Amino acid sequence: MTSDFAAVAAHPVPPDTGPPNPVPPDTGPQLNLPAITRWFRRHGRELPWRHPDAGAWAVLVSEVMLQQTPVARVLEPYSSWMQRWPTPDALAAEPAGAAVQAWGRLGYPRRALRLHAAAAAITERHAGVVPATLDELLALPGVGEYTARAVLAFAYRRRAAVVDTNVRRVLQRRLHGNDDGRPATAADRAELLALLPAQHERAATASAAIMEFGALVCTARQPDCGHCPLPAGCLWLATGRPTATTPRRTQAWAGTDRQVRGRLLAIVRDAADRGVGQVLLPELESAWGEPVQRERCLQSLLADGLLVRSGPAVRLPGH
Numbered sequence: 038m039t040s041d042f043a044a045v046a047a048h049p050v051p052p053d054t055g056p057p058n059p060v061p062p063d064t065g066p067q068l069n070l071p072a073i074t075r076w077f078r079r080h081g082r083e084l085p086w087r088h089p090d091a092g093a094w095a096v097l098v099s100e101v102m103l104q105q106t107p108v109a110r111v112l113e114p115y116s117s118w119m120q121r122w123p124t125p126d127a128l129a130a131e132p133a134g135a136a137v138q139a140w141g142r143l144g145y146p147r148r149a150l151r152l153h154a155a156a157a158a159i160t161e162r163h164a165g166v167v168p169a170t171l172d173e174l175l176a177l178p179g180v181g182e183y184t185a186r187a188v189l190a191f192a193y194r195r196r197a198a199v200v201d202t203n204v205r206r207v208l209q210r211r212l213h214g215n216d217d218g219r220p221a222t223a224a225d226r227a228e229l230l231a232l233l234p235a236q237h238e239r240a241a242t243a244s245a246a247i248m249e250f251g252a253l254v255c256t257a258r259q260p261d262c263g264h265c266p267l268p269a270g271c272l273w274l275a276t277g278r279p280t281a282t283t284p285r286r287t288q289a290w291a292g293t294d295r296q297v298r299g300r301l302l303a304i305v306r307d308a309a310d311r312g313v314g315q316v317l318l319p320e321l322e323s324a325w326g327e328p329v330q331r332e333r334c335l336q337s338l339l340a341d342g343l344l345v346r347s348g349p350a351v352r353l354p355g356h
């Protein structure tokens with residue numbers, strides 16, 4: 038197993054006391070969710086948002102933070118965030134700039150604004166309780182098909198097809214012998230939904246299990262097929278692990294607008310951390326020497342609402 042895999046702790050999911058799920062015979066491609074779920078009960082990571090008492094707000098916060106961000110980077114900001122804002126109304130009571138400031142260096146900071154907007158909507162429309170229906174969740178700002186189903190499954194223990202890139206990869210490899218690296222689609226959700234156990238609690242655990250299996254064993258770059266707990270029924274392994282049909286993108290960082298935006302925002306955020314309300318525009322010149330790109334990125338931060346213009350200075354929204 039990988040070092041990640043060796044580091045996982047026992048998972049607090051209680052043992053399933055119901056009748057055993059039948060394990061399908063080894064007759065061709067199969068997902069084998071019962072075996073994946075058994076693996077998960079032994080090896081799934083103990084993460085704070087998976088604690089049975091974590092609640093729906095904790096699940097929503099974690100899912101937004103985990104978008105395009107690995108677990109290891111999320112743990113500390115998640116803990117600070119939940120201590121400061123344990124409920125949606127606690128976050129909604131503060132200006133959006135406080136969320137941007139607390140987001141720190143987690144990246145993709147528009148997620149902080151979306152989470153703040155979702156907290157405000159939950160407070161206004163649902164009396165501070167994260168809704169428990171798909172339609173109501175999808176109506177929240179910044180909550181998409183994946184996040185809505187993740188809240189349903191992981192917080193409310195409902196039968197919902199939660200398909201991220203990890204889950205899609207496992208489905209594609211095992212059932213279709215394919216490894217195209219493409220994002221999840223409605224067709225993937227329909228395929229998984231047909232395979233989930235009928236009972237809600239079991240389906241919710243199976244959803245978490247397949248996601249964890251994709252994150253720790255059947256990984257994108259180094260699937261641990263040699264130690265896979267369920268090699269039988271995997272079409273991708275049976276066909277010699279054909280190379281990916283779509284090359285995986287490695288996101289460039291150095292010199293990109295993302296990097297420049299991050300530097301500009303960091304200057305204003307650091308000033309806010311020191312209790313300084315605003316930053317004069319010339320002070321931003323130290324962030325990036327190239328003026329055209331710097332100005333473009335500053336304008337995009339203003340357009341996104343991550344910064345607010347205040348005469349000859351900029352500040353975080355609401356600060």
Ligand code: SF4
Nearest residue numbers: 255260262265271274
């Ligand atoms: S055998 Fe390899 S590709 Fe197939 S499920 Fe296991 S880790 Fe994934």
